Amino acid sequence: MKALLVPKKQAETLRKQLLEAGYMDTRRRLKVRGNDLEIPVNGYVPPEFVRFPNINQEKPEYYENEPTLQDLMKTYVDGDELDLLPGGWQILGNVVITSLHPDLYPLRAKVGDALLTIYPYCKSVYLDGGIKGELRRPSREIIAVREGVDEPSKTVHTENGCRFKLDVTKVMFSKGNLNERARMGRLGRDEVVIDMFAGIGYFTIHMAVHGGTEKITAIELNPESYQYLVENITLNHVEKIVEPVLGDCAENTPVSVADRVVMGYVGKTHQYLPYGIAALKQGGMLHYHETVPELLMPDRAMERISTEAKRQGRKVEIVHWHRVKKYAPGVWHVVVDARII
Ligand SMILES: C[S@@+](CC[C@H](N)C(=O)[O-])C[C@H]1O[C@@H](n2cnc3c(N)ncnc32)[C@H](O)[C@@H]1O
DSSP: OEEEEEEHHHHHHHHHHHHHTTOBOTTBOOEEETTEEEEEBOSOOOGGGTTSOEEEOSSOOBOSSOOOHHHHHTTTOOGGGGGGSOSOOEEETTEEEEOOOGGGGGGHHHHHHHHHHHOTTOOEEEEEEEEETTTTEEEEEEEEEOTTOSOTTEEEEEETTEEEEEETTTSOOOGGGHHHHHHHTTOOTTOEEEETTOTTTHHHHHHHHHSOOSEEEEEEOOHHHHHHHHHHHHHTTOTTTEEEEESOHHHHOOSSOEEEEEEOOOSSGGGGHHHHHHHEEEEEEEEEEEEEEGGGTTHHHHHHHHHHHHHTTOOEEEEEEEEEEEEETTEEEEEEEEEEO
16 A cells, blocks of 8 residues: 655645545545655656655555445345445546446446445446447446536546546546556657547547657547547647647558557557558557457567568567456457567
């Protein structure tokens, strides 16, 4: 359990910053330690806060008497059915997104109300029906909303100091890609980058805010995601760095200009490899995402990059690969970093 050890005088300012940026672990209490305060944090803390020691909290204290979903649902559900209640959910800004066992669907409104009780700062709860199609559109049903709320599906989500405006019924925001988004934010200093599947700016905004990138061309096909991409560029004050492009990256990716290309899409990413590789200058870096069956991992992704590079008369140096998240039983979302020479 991590905490930042901060002098008492600076603690309140820092507590606000950490909370606003989404790094604070709000389940734990702040604790006094000599002249310092321990501010509980979720784990990764970016460089601007690293001036304070990131310690392991010896005796974390939790806020007590907070009801669990099980506690709140005991009136409506009993016995084994309590085990069917969701054990986790996603919070984007002030919107909760949860899945639900089909047997509990008739009780969805009660589950929604219970989640709003647990999260007093949240305004609505949506049931997740998965992400579909080429444009990665989510299927979501509202199950609870606070009185007087006008736009229950619109929110601003903060992650690693980046702000993402979105409508949870129109665009996705993957919980499992969090570390990969943070990693991209540490790359690209003084570089020209192309983000071929930019969405609302998942990678682009992290790179522009934290990476010190010179220029990013962010290409997005879905007009709704593109609209939020444009808004998020303004919200994060990176208009001078990011050029948004509405369209198909197969038609809009420039050739031989990039130091780095991000292909953050899964399913048919390999079909776009010709454009991703052609976009790179000699020695440029490709971040190629793919969903790969466990038995073919990571070879299939690497072979696809090598085959296309060879076809273009270029060489490949595989620098790194890792799993981003489990995609389906026996299938992993992986990313391969390949230098194209
Ligand atoms: C949702 S993002 C991937 C998620 C992201 N990696 C993350 O961290 O959450 C993929 C985006 O690619 C867009 N897309 C799909 N095909 C495209 C194409 N041919 N050209 C440009 N964008 C495309 C989709 O509309 C979608 O917004």
